[in-house]
Structure formats: structure tokens, C-alpha cells
Amino acid sequence: MHRIPLLLALLLPTLPVAAQEDPRDIADIIEFRHWAHANPELSNQEFETSRRIAEYLRGLGLEVHTEIAITGVVGILDTGRPGPVVAMRADMDALPVEDRTGLPFASTKTAEYLGNEVPVAHACGHDIHMSVALGTAKRLVAIRDELRGKVMFIFQPAEEGTPPGEEGGAKLMLDEGVFDIARPQAIFALHSQPDLAIGDVGFIGGPAYAASDQFVIRLKGRQAHGALPHLAIDPVVMAAEVIQALQTIRSRNLDPQAAGVVTVGVVNAGQRYNIIPETAELQGTVRTYDGEVQDMIERRMHEILAGITGAHGGEYSMEYKRTAPATVNHFGLTDWAREQLRPALGEEHVKYFPPVMAAEDFAYFANEVPGFYFWLGVTPEGKENSALHTPTMRAEDEAIPVGIEAMTALLTRFLEAPPEL
Ligand SMILES: [Zn+2]
Ligand SMILES: [Zn+2]
Missing domain, CATH: 3.30.70.360 (Alpha-Beta Plaits)
Incomplete structure (x- = not known):
């Protein structure tokens, strides 16, 4: 039973691994989040974000591929042992929205958008998603000796849509052969959800986005x-x-x-x-x-x-x-994922969440291989928050370790014992 030692390893406060530092210490991830939030970049312009992500992944010892779909980055954690291939995706772009979150690291950046100088902010929480992906990569690297197979960390540009006349996003990553680097058997993604409290995740089987x-x-x-x-x-x-x-x-x-x-x-x-x-x-x-x-x-x-x-x-x-097709969560993978998330986060924190009519280009990945997309609570319990894409949507740092916990559970369990899909 490989399963119990691994689970214990994930739950222990200190890990018996050869990591230089405690992989649960996410001070560097929080620092990245503050930098990313203060330095947001619009779709297809995520150059500095991309550079920092690639640098961090190289520092972890991952195999890093860059400039996929302009600024996309893929980090491959290859354990060197045969086994499943699994992917997670994080989106990188920000929006032409003013940052009125009041966060100490709020954005004051502007950029040119459709011929106008506009304020730019991570009003869709993609800074959180990138941080969760980097933090998960760090956690998995620390226990790589216990893992088999490969994990792909996909950092995707232009989720919000490309400027007129440009291509980009998930579709362009696929067109440029991202799944030729390695073809995952399943792909996971999460998204900030201001209607959920920190500590909670939300999910639904079948259609999640339109x-x-x-x-x-x-x-x-x-x-x-x-x-x-x-x-x-x-x-x-x-x-x-x-x-x-x-x-x-x-x-x-x-x-x-x-x-x-x-x-x-x-x-x-x-x-x-x-x-x-x-x-x-x-x-x-x-x-x-x-x-x-x-x-x-x-x-x-x-x-x-x-x-x-x-x-x-x-x-x-x-x-x-x-444009983007519907994002449909694979039913078998959804059932399996729920069973992994419950012990990792606590039964009461894994909640049903209704589908929305907004769109998400994760759909292109999920049409290629079974996909599971879920929502991460970013609002302190009992507090009000604003909707995504508004100047006062505020995601707290405390959501990041919850996302890391959830993704770590999904990816490690998939490598260990992938479900029949
Ligand atoms: Zn958005
Ligand atoms: Zn988004």
C-alpha cells in the first residue's frame, strides 16, 4: 500500500524529504502573488509574468518549455519512473479594469488596450491560479521520490480572449503542440470564486461554463x-x-x-x-x-x-x-476528484456549485482529454465580495494554500492510482 505513506507524508507538518526548505513554507509563492498582482499584464502580453514563472520552475528543477502561444509556459515534473501523465492549467492574463481592492499590493499599472491607455488589474484572480500552480509544483518536487509518471504544469496566456486580429489562449497552445510535449490522461484547473469562502471549493459534473x-x-x-x-x-x-x-x-x-x-x-x-x-x-x-x-x-x-x-x-x-466551446467536466473524473478533495479539504468544504453562462477556454483542453474544473473560495468567511471582472473583486492570499492542498491531492492521487475514465 503505497497510498498510506503518501497520504501521511502530505499531512505531516514536516516532510522526510531531501528538500532544501519546507515545501509548505509558501512565503516565496505569496511574494510571487504580490508581484503578479502589482504587475498585471493583458492578454498576449504576459511577457514578464511568463519570464518569472519559467525562472521559478527552472529553479525547482523542472523541464521548462516557453513561448508556447506567445507567452505560454509548460513545466514538466518527470519523476523518471513510468506512470501516468497528468496536467494542471493556470491562466496568466489580467483585465483592463481599475484595481480598487485596497490591497497593499494593488495594481497601479496601465497599458494600451484598443488604442486607449487603460488601468490593468488581476480582476479575475489569475494571480491566485498561477500562485497555486507554482506552489503545487514546489510541493510535488519535494515528494518526487515517492511519485511516478509525469506532471505538466501549463501556464496559459490570453484566457480572457485575444485582442482583435490575434490568436491565443488554450486553442493556440494546442495548435502549437502543447500536448505533443506530453499527452496527459486528465487535466485539472481551478478558478477563484468570490461567492465561496476561503477553505471551500465548489464543483459540478457536466457543463460548468457555456x-x-x-x-x-x-x-x-x-x-x-x-x-x-x-x-x-x-x-x-x-x-x-x-x-x-x-x-x-x-x-x-x-x-x-x-x-x-x-x-x-x-x-x-x-x-x-x-x-x-x-x-x-x-x-x-x-x-x-x-x-x-x-x-x-x-x-x-x-x-x-x-x-x-x-x-x-x-x-x-x-x-x-x-468562440470557446462549453467547458464540460468529465463525469467519471468529477466523481473521482470529489472523493480525493473531501479528505484533503474536509467533507464540508467540498461543495456543489451551479454552472455559469460565462465562457472559459479551458474547454479546448477538456475537449482533448478528460477535464475537471472547479472553483476556489477567495473570500473570508462571512465577508462580502464583488463579482469577478469588477474593480473591487478581492482575493486573499489565504486562498492559495487551500488551492495548493486541493491540486496536490488531485495530482498525487492521480499518479498513484488513476481512475478508469
Ligand atoms: Zn475572467
Ligand atoms: Zn478568469
Whole structure:
């Protein structure tokens, strides 16, 4: 029984290993977190973050691959003994958001974004995720003599989406062959969750994040004087009908149990109060968990657009772009992971957490190999916090050791006795 000594080793305050320092001492990880938080970098610009991560991983003695998908870094912990290959992923990028967390290491950085100088902050907690990954690597290195197989620590750029015209993120890492370095049998990731208390993690089997699609609709009519509507084909009236009718997809075409959102977020038409314009433009997003529902929504949008513009004598075009697919937690891996997390964190700290309609490009990894993505509480018990992507979302350092504990349990147990998936 290899299992008991390993578990004991993980629980003992001091480890009987040849590490230079106590791997539970995470002062260096906290220092990295404070640096990363104070020096956030936007998507596809994570150059300094990437450099520091690579340096830390090299210092641990890992095999390090850099410049994957621009700034991506992969650290390989190879125990030298045959066994499973398992991966964890941490995202690296920050957001064009002002840092109003009040943390002593709050960001005062700015960067150019879409032609404007903007404040930059880790408002999505990716500084926490990187710190957890580095801390987990440190822990595993300290017990490498007890492990077999390989662990991949994947540091991914541009999770928040790339600047217009650029490629990046999980998809580009895969396109550039990240799984040719080593092909994991499973991949894990966590994300900061301000709605959970420090000490808790949240999870769900099946869909966790939605597929995110973007659409641009152009409605074409005929221009006329605002006082002579009978000479016009009015794209503003068509747009109003289209916006209303698109909501019937949710209310009348979708199974009430099926998840789906159709949102029009941009409406553009006209220049002057007394002119009926020639065209109108609508932009929006569709969010789904299921490919069939996604196909159905796109088809219904075309039918609605053809019907309404046809009735008015106008025309339409629609660009419909599918970006990240849904992030779906592998059911078998989820069941297994829950059983590892409970003893590691305490039964009451491993909680059910409902899926969300935001998107996450971890989906690309989880479509390649079984994936499990869970949420890490970052808010002190009983305290209020703000939502992700807002200036006052505040993640505390104390969440980091909990994340390390959770990831260490998942990765070590996977190497020891991987589940049948
Ligand atoms: Zn985010
Ligand atoms: Zn995020």
C-alpha cells in the first residue's frame, strides 16, 4: 500500500524529504502573488509574468518549455519512473479594469488596450491560479521520490480572449503542440470564486461554463425622409421586431430545462432624427451548454431574420462566430476528484456549485482529454465580495494554500492510482 505513506507524508507538518526548505513554507509563492498582482499584464502580453514563472520552475528543477502561444509556459515534473501523465492549467492574463481592492499590493499599472491607455488589474484572480500552480509544483518536487509518471504544469496566456486580429489562449497552445510535449490522461484547473469562502471549493459534473458565440446582424432597408415612411423600408422597425422575436427562441423554442441565452448588446442605426436610415446593425452573444441547442439557436435566428426582413421587403446578413466551446467536466473524473478533495479539504468544504453562462477556454483542453474544473473560495468567511471582472473583486492570499492542498491531492492521487475514465 503505497497510498498510506503518501497520504501521511502530505499531512505531516514536516516532510522526510531531501528538500532544501519546507515545501509548505509558501512565503516565496505569496511574494510571487504580490508581484503578479502589482504587475498585471493583458492578454498576449504576459511577457514578464511568463519570464518569472519559467525562472521559478527552472529553479525547482523542472523541464521548462516557453513561448508556447506567445507567452505560454509548460513545466514538466518527470519523476523518471513510468506512470501516468497528468496536467494542471493556470491562466496568466489580467483585465483592463481599475484595481480598487485596497490591497497593499494593488495594481497601479496601465497599458494600451484598443488604442486607449487603460488601468490593468488581476480582476479575475489569475494571480491566485498561477500562485497555486507554482506552489503545487514546489510541493510535488519535494515528494518526487515517492511519485511516478509525469506532471505538466501549463501556464496559459490570453484566457480572457485575444485582442482583435490575434490568436491565443488554450486553442493556440494546442495548435502549437502543447500536448505533443506530453499527452496527459486528465487535466485539472481551478478558478477563484468570490461567492465561496476561503477553505471551500465548489464543483459540478457536466457543463460548468457555456459556449460563447458572437453575432453581427445587418438589416438593410431603403432610406427615406422621416415624414415619408411609405417610401422607406424601415430597418429600425425591423430591428425592433428582430430584437423582440429573438427572445422567443429562449421562451418558445428551447426546452425549459435546456440552458441558453440570446442577448443583443449593441444596436446601431441612423444619424438624424428625421431620416429613416438604410441600415441597422445588431450585435450580441449566444450562450449554450449543448451543441444541438447551439445549432438550433443559430438556425432559428436565420429563420426569424428571413421572416421579418421578408415581410418588410428588406434584406439581412448575419456573421455568426463560435468562440470557446462549453467547458464540460468529465463525469467519471468529477466523481473521482470529489472523493480525493473531501479528505484533503474536509467533507464540508467540498461543495456543489451551479454552472455559469460565462465562457472559459479551458474547454479546448477538456475537449482533448478528460477535464475537471472547479472553483476556489477567495473570500473570508462571512465577508462580502464583488463579482469577478469588477474593480473591487478581492482575493486573499489565504486562498492559495487551500488551492495548493486541493491540486496536490488531485495530482498525487492521480499518479498513484488513476481512475478508469
Ligand atoms: Zn475572467
Ligand atoms: Zn478568469
